[in-house]
Amino acid sequence: MSFEVIENLFTINIDMVMTTAFAAILLLFGYYVVSKVNFLEKYCIPAAVVGGFIFMIVTFLGHITNSFAFSFDTTLQTFLMLMFFTTVGLGASLSILKKGGKLLIIYWLIAGALSIFQNIIGVSVSKIVGLEYAYGLLSSAISMIGGHGAGLSYGNDFLEMGYQAGPLVGAAAPTFGLITAVLIGGPIARKLIVSNNLSPDGSDTLDIDESITDINAKSKEKLTSLDVLKNVTAILVSMALGTLVSGWISGLINMSFPTYVGAMFIAVILRNLNEKFHFYKFNFSLVDGIGDVALGLYLSMAIMTLKMWELVGLAGGMFAVLISQAIFIALFGYFVVFRLLGKDYDAAVMVAGLIGHGLGATPTAVVNLGAVTQKYGESRKAWMIVPIVGAFLVDLIYQPQTIWFIKTFVQDISTALL
Numbered sequence: 001m002s003f004e005v006i007e008n009l010f011t012i013n014i015d016m017v018m019t020t021a022f023a024a025i026l027l028l029f030g031y032y033v034v035s036k037v038n039f040l041e042k043y044c045i046p047a048a049v050v051g052g053f054i055f056m057i058v059t060f061l062g063h064i065t066n067s068f069a070f071s072f073d074t075t076l077q078t079f080l081m082l083m084f085f086t087t088v089g090l091g092a093s094l095s096i097l098k099k100g101g102k103l104l105i106i107y108w109l110i111a112g113a114l115s116i117f118q119n120i121i122g123v124s125v126s127k128i129v130g131l132e133y134a135y136g137l138l139s140s141a142i143s144m145i146g147g148h149g150a151g152l153s154y155g156n157d158f159l160e161m162g163y164q165a166g167p168l169v170g171a172a173a174p175t176f177g178l179i180t181a182v183l184i185g186g187p188i189a190r191k192l193i194v195s196n197n198l199s200p201d202g203s204d205t206l207d208i209d210e211s212i213t214d215i216n217a218k219s220k221e222k223l224t225s226l227d228v229l230k231n232v233t234a235i236l237v238s239m240a241l242g243t244l245v246s247g248w249i250s251g252l253i254n255m256s257f258p259t260y261v262g263a264m265f266i267a268v269i270l271r272n273l274n275e276k277f278h279f280y281k282f283n284f285s286l287v288d289g290i291g292d293v294a295l296g297l298y299l300s301m302a303i304m305t306l307k308m309w310e311l312v313g314l315a316g317g318m319f320a321v322l323i324s325q326a327i328f329i330a331l332f333g334y335f336v337v338f339r340l341l342g343k344d345y346d347a348a349v350m351v352a353g354l355i356g357h358g359l360g361a362t363p364t365a366v367v368n369l370g371a372v373t374q375k376y377g378e379s380r381k382a383w384m385i386v387p388i389v390g391a392f393l394v395d396l397i398y399q400p401q402t403i404w405f406i407k408t409f410v411q412d413i414s415t416a417l418l
Contacts, residue, residue, distance in 0.1 A: 009069050016073040023301035026051035030300070046148065048296045049175055052303025060308045072305050078259070080298035081153055082239045085260035087291030089238065089267025091284060092392045093275060103341070104385045107350060110337055111389050112397025114358050115141040117332070118325055119405045125324050131317030133409040134163045137402070139321040143173035144329075145398045147361035149295060152302045153258055154406075162413025168306045169318060174360070176319075180326045181360035185368035188330060189352035192338055193376055198345040200377035223283055230280035231287055238267040253407065261399050268392070329358050348372075349379040350386055357390030365390045 002013045014022060030051025034040045040050060062068040118141040126136030138158065143151035148171065155170025192198070223231075242263025250257040274282055333351040341347035352372045356365030365386050373379055 006069075009066065011069050011071055013071045014073065016075045019072045019074060019301065020076050020297065022072075023052075023297050023304060026055055026304055027296045027300040029054070045175070045178060046296075046299060048299035049148065049171070049303060052171075052300050052306075055304040056306050056308050059304075063307070063309055070305075072301075074301055074305060077298060077301050079239075080294045080301070081149065082242070082260055082263050083235060083294040084149060084291050084298060085264045086235050086238045086242065086267045087287050087294070088392060089264035090235070090271045090282070090287050091291075092268045092271060092388075094272050095275065103381060104389065106340060107354075107385050108389050108393045108397075110340060111145075111354060111358065111394040114329065114332065114354070115145045115394065115398035116401050117328065118144050118358075119402060121324050121328055122321050123405065123409055125321045126317065129317040129320045131321065132163065134158045134161070134166065134406075135169050135318055136321050137405055137410065138166065138169045139173045139318050140325065141398050141402050143170060144177050144325055144359050145357070145394055146174075147177075148174045148299055149260070150258075152299070153260055157258065158410070161410070167302065168308065171303050171306055173318065173322060176322050177325070178360040178364055180322075181356050181358070181364045182367060184326065184330050185352040185355035185359075185364075186371045188334055188355065189348050189368070189372045190375075192334065192348035192351060193345065193372075196343065196348070198348055198376075200345050200379065223281065223286065227281045227283065228286065231283055232290070234270060234274075234280065234282075235267075235287065235290065238270055239263045242266040253403065257403065258399075261395070264392075264395070326359065329355055333358075345377070346379045346381045349376075349382040353382055353386030353390070357386070357394070362387055362390040 001015065001018055004011055004013065027048050028051075030047030030049070033050050033054070034045065034047050059070060062070075119137060122136040122140030123133055125131070126133050138151060138155060142154045146154070151170035151174045152167055153170070155166035155168070158166030158170075242261075242265065243259050244262070245266060246257045246259040246262030249262065271282065274280065333355055337351050337354055338347050341350055349369060349372050352368040353365040356362075356368040369379070369382055369386060373382070
């Protein structure tokens with residue numbers, strides 16, 4: 001850590017190790033605040049967002065008073081982001097997907113179609129209100145389907161293209177989505193259930209004697225230090241190979257391709273090859289724990305370095321896009337998705353789940369499912385299908401078409417200015 005005065009501004013320079021430690025402290029502080037504030041806990045606001053946002057207010061005060069500023073070394077930010085998405089890929093087992101049946105395919109295609117509509121809305125509303133397409137797309141499927149991880153990752157890509165507020169929009173949009181998803185998901189499912197006089201029918205055509213957790217945690221044997229090393233190595237190798245794949249695709253399509261996408265898909269391949277050939281003793285609990293820590297540190301580090309004042313000029317147009325997204329998914333879920341899924345109790349519950357991960361993230365979908373089923377009864381189909389589609393499967397549709405929208409509508413300002 002060092003101190004210097006740059007252009008009459010007292011600047012605190014923080015190195016890579018100190019930056020990571022600072023992010024960890026803010027993450028823990030965020031968990032503490034969430035545990036004490038019922039609103040934050042109720043609406044599933046991530047601890048990293050809370051801690052990072054509080055510090056962002058501190059930096060904002062330094063900016064408006066022109067008295068102090070921070071300079072962070074975020075070298076590890078990309079590494080942590082890659083690690084998280086790699087662990088997501090390692091959780092995608094084909095043995096889980098096979099149990100979903102035809103309903104899983106239908107729900108997956110619906111979620112994929114939703115992501116396409118979201119990008120169309122983002123581009124259309126942006127044109128109407130005069131918002132740059134980059135920010136409109138950041139307020140669409142990237143942040144609504146992808147959540148904070150994808151929003152910040154793409155936001156940094158847009159920053160490199162010359163869109164200075166990219167990371168800030170990539171953090172603000174999914175936060176809006178998280179809150180909105182919980183506010184409207186449960187009430188819409190309740191309306192469907194009450195209006196159609198629905199209740200659990202007790203039948204279940206899906207082969208789901210095991211839960212997703214059971215499938216992922218079949219091995220109860222204690223891991224040796226060598227087993228732990230093999231699991232960590234699998235993550236690191238997937239990250240490395242995924243980076244190479246993303247670089248190759250970037251050259252192929254002549255635009256930046258998110259490194260985390262390549263890492264995630266390499267991890268999926270490794271997980272399922274390992275299930276067939278047993279290269280090492282995969283442990284889901286260990287991998288999932290590593291992913292949670294990596295995501296928390298990544299989000300904390302990303303948000304604490306954002307410059308809130310850069311959002312001011314975009315607020316009106318960005319919120320016009322976000323409000324349009326919320327209205328569309330509410331109408332889409334109520335009038336279309338419910339009917340496509342069978343117009344029964346399970347369909348109503350799954351609408352709440354779709355709104356959860358369609359505006360927020362998979363944990364938000366789980367909260368919506370829990371709220372509805374606790375009041376009206378269990379839906380085993382929803383609990384099997386919604387999390388696996390929201391956590392991974394939807395990416396198979398949302399990522400390629402989002403890349404197309406970016407390539408078609410977003411101009412690389414940094415290149416254009418050369």
